[in-house]
Amino acid sequence: MGGIKIFIGEILPYITLIVFLSGITHKILKWTKAAQGKMTLYPAASTPGDKWKRIVKEIFIFENLFKGNKPLWAGTWVFHVSIALILIGHVRVVTDFPLLWQVLRMGKEDVDTLSTTLGGAAGLVIFIMGIYLLVRRLAVQRVREISDKDDYLTLALILGIIITGDIMRFVTHFDLAQSREYFVALFTFKSVAVPGDPAFLLHFFLGQLLIIYIPFGKFLHIPGTFYSKSIIYQE
């Protein structure tokens, strides 16, 4: 157990950071440098500002998908919004904002209630949506016929992260003070006790696997969308 803890908590994070940053930089440089002829899909955006407006709109409301497939749109939009909320919430895993709470006149208990309610709700919703995406992939013939092992693997990875996260939230009631202390030490290259909650270790491990996989797999749709939309929207 001790060895695993040290690997996940004190060695892997640096590997994750290096692999993710170099992988994603490599991809983005490659895309940026690649030549591209005109292949506007009309009606086109008339100005660069207009183009970016459309891209941002796509990023926030998935307009294409809304027109193309309403049930998937509903499921995946809620899924992605939950991810966004949860990621914002995760800032508190690393640090806290006492000044902000002071300005908002919220005591520690108020903040915890907010975190429990919103975070808990998002944790449950994203679990349901993750299951929906998996069931859809298995049950809808047109989706199953194009699904590969990596489509299931990435979904399983995400579900693993969601479930371990929810366990910390609802079962082991993970104390954020531990993780804050740990991350400060990690960022300043000091050795400090890695939180021992097995759910935390597994969650942190899977989370890092996901980050490592971003430059290699379908998660490339995150940065790639900006590029691919840019190609077809610009005049």
Added chain:
Amino acid sequence: MSEESVISQTDIEKAINSVKAIKDGPRALQLYMDICAKCGTCAEQCHVSRANPQRRTNPAARSDLIRKLYKQNGSILTKIRGLFNGQSNNLSPEDIETWVRDFYECSGCRRCAKFCPFGIDNSVITRKGRAIVHALGMSPKMMAQTQEMSDKFGNDEGQTYASFMNAVEFLESELQEEHGIPIKIPVDQEADILFVPASADLVSFPETQMGCATFFHAAGLSWTMSSEAFDGANFGLFTGDDAHMKRKNKLLHDACLKLKVKKLVIGECGHAYRIAKRIGGAFYWGGDIPYEITNIFIIAAEELARGKLRLDPNKNPEPVTYHDPCNFARSTGVIEEPRVLLRACTTDFREMTPNRDYNWCCGGGGGLAVMDSKEGVKKNEVTFLDYRMNVGGKMKLNQVKETGAKYLAAPCANCKRQLMQLMDYHKMDVRVGGVFDLFDKAVILDK
């Protein structure tokens, strides 16, 4: 592919190397290899996939023919994902043979890109697949023949100077008969406008060509055709043969310079306009080309707005509907201009649903319209004619039925051929023609 040709190991290596080269290829192709999340939305929005739902018609699955090969043979980054999926590294001769069928079952209409959450345009991958089979000398017979014909004669129909001039003379006498006044089709004269239709219009769709001539006459424009460049159609777009596409486009460019025109005006041919305006033009011949590239719908809509055209819509009282050719609506943005014209020329104009940039492909796009035989497979498969009539054209057929129209305007030689056959095949009482066919009837000329 012809029965006797054999795919060698060298051919397979050539195909794999071509796929590998994507890693340094155009940005769009690189992205499309990387970012598809396999959500299945394209399968719902593709006319082929909807009409015949099975794995091979699923756009994402078709694109995977290339994508999977790329992942096994690409950079370390992409190999990792390839490893996860554990596909074998083999590309068999049979695989390449079926590529011919599979990449020609996609008409490259780009409708999927309108709905893909990441804007993936599967037609780019389709064209890559076609380019690979073309490089191996395996393009469908009609595709290869048309390109050969075009390289030899400068037009897809194999017309000579004499037969072109004959056609022009014939059309002029028809115009005289119809309108009672001489309407000229000037050839090889210095003028403001060089008009280039698809050469099929001169032979197969003469009413369209006549309508265009009448338009130039009615608007009082200075125009000419070129006996060396009267065909805007360009099968290089369909076969993925960039060199051919450029060669053919050069004929138009040279003619524009020779005749010192101010405008190159493309006729009722969507892909001709796409190549002239978006792919060729300034990109091939430099940003300082001394002529503007435009389309007959755009200038006709302008002339109409200026009040230079007198039209009597009562001459076309039957219900008319409009088919948006994919290369006009989605690839060049010519969407409202033909409608403006149609509304001015007819009394009962009806839209199909969906329309404009969301239209269903006619089923003949990407060069399919001229393909009738079996391709890419030796037996137990339907011909491309059957395929176009029963699968590719199914969504369009239903759309046309719903409008109740008696005239279907489709300003594209490929769409026209496909739709004429489709209406015949399904015994529909619908005439198919161009927009300018109707203009020719509605226009009021000064005598």
